[in-house]
Amino acid sequence: MSLIEINNLTKKYKSANESVLAVNDISLSIGQNEFVTLLGQSGSGKSTLLTMLGGLAEPTSGNIVVDGINIYELPSKSIADYRREYIGFVFQSFQLIPYLTVEENIFLPLSISDLTNPEQKQLVNQILEKVHLEKKGKRLINELSGGEQQRVAIARALVNDPLIILADEPTGNLDSKTSEEIMKIFCEFNDAEKTIVMVTHNTGFKKYSHRSIELSDGRLIN
Amino acid sequence: MKLYNISLQSLRRRKAKTFFLIIGLILSVASVVTLLTVSKNVNQSIAANLDEFGANIIITPKTDDISINYAGMSINNVSYNNNELHTNDVEKIRTIKNKDNISIVAPKLLSVEIINPANGTGDKNVLITGVRFNDEIRLKKWWNVTGKIPSKGNEVLIGSEVKKKLGLKLNEWLKIRDNDFIVSGILDATGSQEDVMIFMDLNESQKLLDKKDKVSLIEVAALCYDCPIEEIVQQTSSVLPGANVTPIKQTIESKMTAMHRFEHFSFGISAVILIISMLIVFTNVNASVTERTKEIGIFLAVGFRKSHVMQIILFEVITASLLAALIGYVIGFLASRFIIPVLTMDESTRIVYDYSLMIFSVGFSLAVGFIASIYPAVKATRLDPTTAFRSL
Numbered sequence: 001m002s003l004i005e006i007n008n009l010t011k012k013y014k015s016a017n018e019s020v021l022a023v024n025d026i027s028l029s030i031g032q033n034e035f036v037t038l039l040g041q042s043g044s045g046k047s048t049l050l051t052m053l054g055g056l057a058e059p060t061s062g063n064i065v066v067d068g069i070n071i072y073e074l075p076s077k078s079i080a081d082y083r084r085e086y087i088g089f090v091f092q093s094f095q096l097i098p099y100l101t102v103e104e105n106i107f108l109p110l111s112i113s114d115l116t117n118p119e120q121k122q123l124v125n126q127i128l129e130k131v132h133l134e135k136k137g138k139r140l141i142n143e144l145s146g147g148e149q150q151r152v153a154i155a156r157a158l159v160n161d162p163l164i165i166l167a168d169e170p171t172g173n174l175d176s177k178t179s180e181e182i183m184k185i186f187c188e189f190n191d192a193e194k195t196i197v198m199v200t201h202n203t204g205f206k207k208y209s210h211r212s213i214e215l216s217d218g219r220l221i222n
Numbered sequence: 223m224k225l226y227n228i229s230l231q232s233l234r235r236r237k238a239k240t241f242f243l244i245i246g247l248i249l250s251v252a253s254v255v256t257l258l259t260v261s262k263n264v265n266q267s268i269a270a271n272l273d274e275f276g277a278n279i280i281i282t283p284k285t286d287d288i289s290i291n292y293a294g295m296s297i298n299n300v301s302y303n304n305n306e307l308h309t310n311d312v313e314k315i316r317t318i319k320n321k322d323n324i325s326i327v328a329p330k331l332l333s334v335e336i337i338n339p340a341n342g343t344g345d346k347n348v349l350i351t352g353v354r355f356n357d358e359i360r361l362k363k364w365w366n367v368t369g370k371i372p373s374k375g376n377e378v379l380i381g382s383e384v385k386k387k388l389g390l391k392l393n394e395w396l397k398i399r400d401n402d403f404i405v406s407g408i409l410d411a412t413g414s415q416e417d418v419m420i421f422m423d424l425n426e427s428q429k430l431l432d433k434k435d436k437v438s439l440i441e442v443a444a445l446c447y448d449c450p451i452e453e454i455v456q457q458t459s460s461v462l463p464g465a466n467v468t469p470i471k472q473t474i475e476s477k478m479t480a481m482h483r484f485e486h487f488s489f490g491i492s493a494v495i496l497i498i499s500m501l502i503v504f505t506n507v508n509a510s511v512t513e514r515t516k517e518i519g520i521f522l523a524v525g526f527r528k529s530h531v532m533q534i535i536l537f538e539v540i541t542a543s544l545l546a547a548l549i550g551y552v553i554g555f556l557a558s559r560f561i562i563p564v565l566t567m568d569e570s571t572r573i574v575y576d577y578s579l580m581i582f583s584v585g586f587s588l589a590v591g592f593i594a595s596i597y598p599a600v601k602a603t604r605l606d607p608t609t610a611f612r613s614l
């Protein structure tokens with residue numbers, strides 16, 4: 001059985017004068033440890049699909065089953081717990097908290113766990129090493145380059161060891177050399193058994209993934 | 223790391239935001255504490271001054287006759303003295319339950335006597351009044367004396383009309399019931415019956431008139447700022463069953479009107495300051511809704527429950543508000559120490575601090591902080607977190 005099952009998923013955004021069918025009846029399954037890239041023009045519904053996968057936005061119809069759990073049937077508290085246990089988000093614009101240091105940003109998912117401070121500290125140090133930021137833990141976010149900030153975001157997404165990484169154009173704000181470095185890090189984590197769904201504009205990155213899916217007007221093509 | 227560490231870092235590192243939030247709260251707390259302390263103290267000081275400005279209670283012996291009243295001074299017992307007051311009645315007044323409200327007690331012995339001045343002007347009938355000068359001058363704050371207030375038994379103070387009619391001057395002698403007295407002071411015209419009186423020491427008058435321990439009437443100045451005059455009157459009547467205790471309604475009512483006007487004025491100002499400072503806090507906090515929305519989106523994305531997000535925000539507000547309450551209270555406290563002596567024009571005023579204001583400060587600061595921060599936070603958590611990310 002696959003890790004993620006998406007069944008007839010639809011998301012309609014309603015505003016005062018128009019309604020947009022951002023995701024239109026998508027069905028898809030993604031296996032354990034698979035690396036999937038999600039392509040498509042701007043406005044094709046990639047981000048919407050990803051946030052629904054991550055338990056951040058309720059679908060208009062259809063459902064998502066992850067690890068046997070129909071996530072939108074859970075009470076809202078449990079959806080939050082699902083996000084914490086299963087999902088690591090990485091965004092195009094990093095989404096780090098500016099008044100926290102590199103370390104403190106990575107601590108975030110652990111701060112609501114039962115782990116003691118030394119246990120938390122150990123996890124943070126391990127992950128900092130994996131993204132090659134072990135010397136910059138005490139820096140504030142705005143003292144880092146874009147590539148470094150994205151590595152902090154990746155570290156934060158992975159520090160509590162989730163099964164799935166959802167990345168929305170993680171290299172969209174980075175130059176090509178830095179982008180390649182980031183892709184390498186994703187590959188390393190994929191080798192370490194993480195399932196990855198990554199939105200990208202860069203067709204060149206297809207090569208890193210096992211499978212590539214394209215969206216257009218909220219529908220899958222081919 | 224725990225959730226409260228996030229709150230503390232937010233306060234510590236977003237200095238401008240924290241500064242404006244705390245300053246707004248400090249200003250509100252400090253100004254309200256100052257205003258309430260100052261107005262309470264100034265009110266009390268003004269009330270005490272007004273209350274001591276002449277008597278507001280008159281005590282006379284009970285009698286069947288219609289009392290003869292002249293400008294607030296009852297002199298009915300001058301000739302019918304079967305039911306007199308005594309010197310120890312004065313002490314009894316100071317034993318009532320509200321004895322702390324009794325400010326001045328001024329007993330008097332009145333008698334019309336023939337005066338025989340040494341300058342040979344001729345004999346005249348004059349109202350002699352025995353008083354305790356120490357109490358009397360506190361009560362008669364409008365008195366202006368040329369010469370000095372009598373301090374010896376044979377010294378007298380004469381009214382301006384007495385001076386004119388008898389042609390008396392300072393340090394001249396006069397005879398009453400064959401005893402010699404010297405004029406030590408002359409009272410400037412007051413426009414009341416005091417102008418036609420001769421004042422001497424109470425003990426001396428009791429000896430002279432052969433009325434040992436007798437008193438014709440007692441004037442009382444009671445502080446009635448925080449105690450209704452009716453109660454003081456009633457308590458006094460019960461310790462002096464043989465006396466008529468009468469509040470001087472007219473005086474009391476006009477004083478009260480003046481006081482209330484001042485109180486309304488200070489409450490009015492408090493309310494205005496409150497509203498202004500709350501607006502400062504609100505505008506400041508509301509401006510950061512976008513910032514908060516993005517931040518809350520991040521918290522939710524890493525798996526925080528809404529309750530976790532609320533904990534962070536609440537801890538932040540509580541810390542900032544408590545800090546502001548403490549600083550604001552201290553500033554308000556110090557400010558009132560400077561302002562009160564200036565307003566009461568009395569350096570020696572013993573300032574009464576209302577420590578319940580401390581509780582008020584904390585409560586007030588928390589309330590303003592809560593209302594100001596919870597509203598944008600709730601607004602932010604209601605938003606779809608994807609909206610926050612989309613705009614970025």
Ligand SMILES: Nc1ncnc2c1ncn2[C@@H]1O[C@H](COP(=O)(O)OP(=O)(O)O)[C@@H](O)[C@H]1O
Nearest residue numbers: 013020022041042043044045046047048049609
């Ligand atoms: N919160 C929203 N409210 C209204 N419309 C939205 C919202 N989010 C996305 N959309 C619309 O849905 C469509 C898909 O958006 P999105 O998923 O962001 O596309 P992509 O990530 O592929 O660029 C777009 O037309 C967009 O304008």
Ligand SMILES: [Mg+2]
Nearest residue numbers: 046047048168
């Ligand atoms: Mg997008």
